[in-house]
Amino acid sequence: MSAYWPWWAGALGLAAVTVFYTLTTDRSLGLSGAWDRILHWREEREIERMDEALADDDALAEALAQATAAEFGTVPARSGSLPAAPVPTAERPEPQPAVPARPAPLVTQAALIVSTVIGGLIAALVSGRFQVRFDMGEGFRQLVTGNPIGMIVILFAGGVLVGFGTRLAGGCSSGHGLSGCGRLRPVSFLATAVFFGTAVAVSFLLWKVV
Amino acid sequence: MVRTRGGFLLVAILAGLVLGFTLSMIGFGDFAQLNAMFTFQDLRMLFAFAGAVGLIAVTFLLLRVRRGTSRIHAGVVPGAILFGAGWAVSGGCPGIPLVQISTGYLPAVFTIAGVAVGIRMCRWANGRFFHLDRGSCGL
Numbered sequence: 142m143s144a145y146w147p148w149w150a151g152a153l154g155l156a157a158v159t160v161f162y163t164l165t166t167d168r169s170l171g172l173s174g175a176w177d178r179i180l181h182w183r184e185e186r187e188i189e190r191m192d193e194a195l196a197d198d199d200a201l202a203e204a205l206a207q208a209t210a211a212e213f214g215t216v217p218a219r220s221g222s223l224p225a226a227p228v229p230t231a232e233r234p235e236p237q238p239a240v241p242a243r244p245a246p247l248v249t250q251a252a253l254i255v256s257t258v259i260g261g262l263i264a265a266l267v268s269g270r271f272q273v274r275f276d277m278g279e280g281f282r283q284l285v286t287g288n289p290i291g292m293i294v295i296l297f298a299g300g301v302l303v304g305f306g307t308r309l310a311g312g313c314s315s316g317h318g319l320s321g322c323g324r325l326r327p328v329s330f331l332a333t334a335v336f337f338g339t340a341v342a343v344s345f346l347l348w349k350v351v
Numbered sequence: 352m353v354r355t356r357g358g359f360l361l362v363a364i365l366a367g368l369v370l371g372f373t374l375s376m377i378g379f380g381d382f383a384q385l386n387a388m389f390t391f392q393d394l395r396m397l398f399a400f401a402g403a404v405g406l407i408a409v410t411f412l413l414l415r416v417r418r419g420t421s422r423i424h425a426g427v428v429p430g431a432i433l434f435g436a437g438w439a440v441s442g443g444c445p446g447i448p449l450v451q452i453s454t455g456y457l458p459a460v461f462t463i464a465g466v467a468v469g470i471r472m473c474r475w476a477n478g479r480f481f482h483l484d485r486g487s488c489g490l
């Protein structure tokens with residue numbers, strides 16, 4: 142069995158994945174978001190179908206013009222032309238960043254999850270760590286519990302906290318931690334500081350008290 | 352940038368393969384390593400994560416990658432507290448149980464089941480009770 146990677150190799154690997162995914166897709170890499178959409182695939186498929194129906198740019202521009210006209214009671218401008226009345230420079234809002242029109246296709250998020258399992262399997266086989274076990278290892282037995290029923294209950298309950306918490310916070314260690322902090326987003330710094338801080342406190346409790 | 356669904360699929364598969372491989376090689380699937388990181392007994396994995404954030408930030412700054420929306424919504428702090436607690440006891444941030452399974456830790460299926468239940472509960476409960484904007488991370 143080979144040793145775990147040194148820190149710089151891990152940093153390079155994680156950074157490479159995040160940068161590669163972001164630059165090629167113009168979206169943030171986020172596993173909890175991927176899970177969320179796969180687990181709500183019925184709703185997400187419906188949204189994708191509606192998006193595909195609107196994919197025709199002309200139809201979208203027409204619909205937007207109509208909606209604007211309905212909102213402001215003006216005659217819709219011909220699609221494709223710029224607004225006639227220029228906004229005074231001083232009052233012009235900050236240019237909005239080009240937000241991707243649509244979320245990543247659902248099938249790609251499923252592929253992301255499946256290939257993460259395969260990537261982990263390759264690593265386990267290459268490093269000689271692969272071993273089928275019915276426990277979570279010596280560390281878990283010592284720090285949390287050695288009781289099989291207790292282990293199942295804690296893993297499940299912990300999983301519920303992770304699932305609920307990541308979606309409430311809007312991201313996990315990949316979405317907020319890597320992508321969000323990498324983009325220097327304050328909300329991601331806050332989320333990362335809070336989930337890391339909580340994990341530190343709970344881990345000390347497990348280590349020193351339980 | 353990828354334009355087609357097939358190209359996107361290829362990118363997702365490659366990203367997942369490298370992500371799973373890297374997470375496993377760092378040792379994130381190993382509960383003892385994780386606890387050692389969170390209790391600062393072993394800073395190796397912490398440096399791997401922080402180093403990755405630093406590399407990503409520098410690359411994004413150089414390439415002028417957009418920052419995206421950054422509103423701090425009401426779910427951030429409570430959600431992050433629940434997530435941090437769950438991660439410390441189960442060892443699973445949503446990607447880790449996948450790597451644990453592929454290392455042979457079969458009970459991680461219960462973590463994944465819990466994550467699935469929690470994610471579905473969140474969307475359901477938010478739509479019904481909280482009505483918080485949960486941000487759009489991961490889209």
